[in-house]
Amino acid sequence: MKLSGGVEWALHCCVVLTAASEPVPAARLAQLHDVSPSYLAKQMQALSRAGLVRSVQGKTGGYVLTRKASDITLLDVVQAVDGAAPAFVCTEIRQRGPLATPPEKCVKPCPIARAMGAADAAWRASLAGVTIADLVTSVETDSGPDALPGIGTWLTGG
């Protein structure tokens, strides 16, 4: 039960992208966070495939958010990078072995799968309740209102 490390990178990238109106290359984002450019490119491709960011090619190309920050939830980003598959997958072992439950009694998922599914739903609901815009607000509260615009100009400028 370990979340892909790229999720953290992707979330940070989404937050800083809100401060940049021009496209930002993946290499610049990697330089900002001091992480592997090639691997971060992979995460950005995942975001692009999910439609969260739009890729612009060419000399002044890069990535831009497709929607405004208040319309992107953490769940969107996590699912884009890590996949939408639930953490717990029921293999129906109740239907195996010498005392297997007959299939006609297995119309409902087994209680274990239901409980694990409920926990998964709670996790997703918590993530869906927070948007990138909320993170931006928190960052401004923590580090001051000038931090993000400063990063934005650094991303686009020098």
Add this chain to the structure above:
Amino acid sequence: MKLSGGVEWALHCCVVLTAASEPVPAARLAQLHDVSPSYLAKQMQALSRAGLVRSVQGKTGGYVLTRKASDITLLDVVQAVDGAAPAFVCTEIRQRGPLATPPEKCVKPCPIARAMGAADAAWRASLAGVTIADLVTSVETDSGPDALPGIGTWLTGG
């Protein structure tokens, strides 16, 4: 973000162990579920290490629950098998790179880590709210009140 497959086995084992008063060998549990005996033994060892079950050695040995089913939550089992580490680990990349946030401003965890931590807490709270006894009740509702005792006698008897 995938949960270890052994979690499902361990949960099923805990449920059926409530129907057996005598120790049940891991091999018998594996036979019941038609899974690899060696690998299930590993999961049972994890439960034993966590103190959820007690191992009895010798000819009539096996595993017994240490507490009553209403005192064992799903979270206990999941953490015993899969580990207690949170799914999301913040690597503090905000403190890296050319525009790193100064350490004196990092007294609080970064907003991303807080949001992910909250989701993790919601997941754990959901798991902690369900006990093995609740699962037993659900199984009786689904498959009738005779299913579990039948498995119990099969486990101890033949």
Add this chain to the structure above:
DNA sequence: GACTCACTACTCGGATACCTTCTGTCCGAGTTACTAAGG
């Protein structure tokens, strides 16, 4: 008949290979901006 002792068979526990997945890297296809020449 009851007790003691050694034996056997069965149990758990940890140390050992294999394989899928995640991590990290590379190079090619495509697009844009720039430069310079020509009208």
Add this chain to the structure above:
DNA sequence: CCTTAGTAACTCGGACAGAAGGTATCCGAGTAGTGAGTC
């Protein structure tokens, strides 16, 4: 001075190795029951 073709550089995108953790397995240490032997 404007237009236009060519060039060059920079971007993304997917295909390619390496490493880590999960999956599956095995054999050794330890213990309870069993049976024979003895008092």
